């Protein structure tokens with residue numbers, strides 16, 4: 260029963276409102292004489308009717324365009340209701356009525372103007388409010404998936420290396436990538452024209468004329484051995500991660516930029532035994548307990564004796580043979596893989612940092628992070644570290 264009832268009550272109401280309006284509009288289009296108004300006493304009721312109509316119509320001005328139409332309907336200069344009243348009622352009014360009509364017209368004009376202005380403000384505010392509603396965040400919408408970045412494999416491996424050395428008492432220091440020849444070479448016991456400089460034939464910076472000394476991109480992290488010992492007295496136990504640069508042509512195992520971790524331990528009683536024990540501990544922690552290690556004699560100007568440190572081949576388990584029966588391609592059948600250079604610090608180096616070689620001893624090592632990462636994760640091309648192809652990076656989240 261609700262529905263027919265609702266309809267039957269609503270319909271006549273709408274009809275009645277419409278009739279009232281039409282009547283009022285029609286009235287302003289007629290003269291007072293035609294409306295049979297001759298007494299001043301009749302005037303207030305006439306205006307009250309107009310005002311009632313205005314007050315109910317103003318509610319329909321809900322947005323900017325309906326507000327404009329409404330304003331023109333009432334204040335339009337030619338055919339607005341107030342203009343019609345002026346033309347049809349005021350101007351032709353008899354002297355007897357003119358005063359009353361004039362007064363009422365002034366009052367209703369003030370009311371109409373101020374109400375329309377108020378309405379403009381509230382329509383504008385309403386528009387702003389609904390624009391706000393449009394921009395409001397809808398918390399029920401499904402979320403936007405933003406993929407998180409992760410550490411580059413080089414950074415992850417560096418972190419592993421740092422953790423291992425920090426756990427046995429080393430601290431981490433970093434140094435400049437732009438070096439002087441003194442730190443990169445001379446203080447490491449590599450004088451000018453020493454043949455090992457050929458390997459490190461390197462990048463020099465173009466400096467203004469009269470610059471006090473040449474500068475180069477460091478070719479290894481070893482200069483930080485010197486800088487550290489200049490600043491600290493023994494005991495010294497540091498590792499130095501960082502980027503290094505060499506004039507190498509890019510291929511699967513060479514890059515003109517790569518990463519090293521330098522290590523240095525100097526104290527009053529460090530022996531070769533401490534050295535091998537530290538390195539073996541590191542390798543077992545890094546690759547796992549199964550790997551074997553060995554030293555081979557080698558040469559570096561800043562260590563004496565110098566060694567090349569090898570691990571049993573991680574790919575063939577040290578057997579030297581591949582799964583198909585042939586020689587393992589990674590270690591070329593030898594069962595060993597060269598890992599990094601190291602040695603006991605050459606007493607000549609202590610001379611550059613004013614340590615007394617009779618009182619101190621120590622060891623140093625320098626390993627390529629890229630190389631360690633390639634061995635541990637079976638990567639056969641160093642270039643992938645620098646290409647930043649996400650298909651590669653995503654394999655190491």
Ligand code: DAH
Nearest residue numbers: 479481600601602623624625
């Ligand atoms: N600086 C050497 C290089 O880049 C690596 C190295 C070898 C560092 C022996 C050392 C070391 O500290 O003792 O080839």
